[in-house]
Amino acid sequence: MSDLLANSPVIPVVAIEDSDNAVGLCEALQEGGINAIEVTLRTSDAIKAIKQIKKHCPNMILGVGTVLTPDDVSRSEDEGADFLVSPGLSPKLQKALQSTNLLVLPGTATPSEALTAYEAGFDKVKLFPAGAVGGAALIKSVYAPMPNISYMPTGGVRLANMNDYLSLPNVYAVGGTWIASTALINARDWKTIQGNARDAMDMSKKC
Template sequence: MKGIKHIVKGAPILPILQADSVEQALNIAKAVEASGLKNLEVVRRTDAAAASVTAIREAFPDMVVGMGTVLSPEHAKEAVEAGSQFLVTPTVSPRLLDGLMSSGVPFIPGTSNPADILMASEYGLTELKFFPAHLSGGAPMLKALGGIFQNISFCPTGGISGSNLNDYLSLKNVFAVGGSWMIPSDMVKAENWQGITDTCKQALEAFEGLRP
């Protein structure tokens, strides 16, 4: 199975979307797409999550859409049935990893320490989420882990913002970053879709600035 970095389009940046309704999710997705970003993670934290994935896939076929906060094989099955192109978890366990392995779609399991990383690597996985990144040591921790797990690359999320984005993207063992800072809850509540587009554009420009 191909890893998630092989299906990510354009800049390796994953805005994290949490919507209370399908209509809200579609408005957010439209705002993200307008920024030039092509990837989106819909977290499984509201009743609208699965339906939102389906609706976004239909309305924006050029976007790569996945589901986050997957905690069980049952969640993984639901996400795939909704049309998720990738899966993201906040943590790992043998049962969850078995479910992810049999899901049929790329995934990034959540890790926060060397024990988690070792467990995932024993399953042959080389692309992992690092969460919560800031509380787990941030970019310095990821840099240190790179010396131990030299074949592992990470997608850090949690506590990432425009002010520290470059600290993560500049690391050799970071293949993508994710975060909700690009879709601020206050902008969602205010239906400030242009503001979300602008915030996503800033993240894209930060990535472009790191290119040789």
């Protein structure tokens, strides 16, 4: 499980409003070199989109994001998610996440929250919202006291600053909405999404 995202330095975070766009999106990302995606549960069509990706894009590592409740955990498991991402960690959600065999990336915003997640069994966490809580400087500063915790920063990450994060030893991936924004997905602008994906992957190789 811990190696699931070893070859996925860039993970698009997407909100799919029309499940008919899911396969085209997935194909555009894969053509741009990206092999993992986080589909957020922010839209009414999210579960349908997840079903489509699982069925038609079997080589895409499928993450489900905005996991807020135990029901979200069970639904995501039922639909074949490969990993789960939450924006935070409540006691009730923590218990549900600890019961799954999937890779879990709980959201944290402070060193204390990261340590709490680590003590609960999660050595990989999401830093959210990264740009608003200290960004790369925060992650760099906590490496010495907490070297066993690895981060996926999300929120404020973009092409211009992604390598500020990826160059750090305690960052295993970055998540971002800029690669496939909801507007681009709704417009079915697969060419731009493919280009954004390729640019991001090319940038990641410069670290």
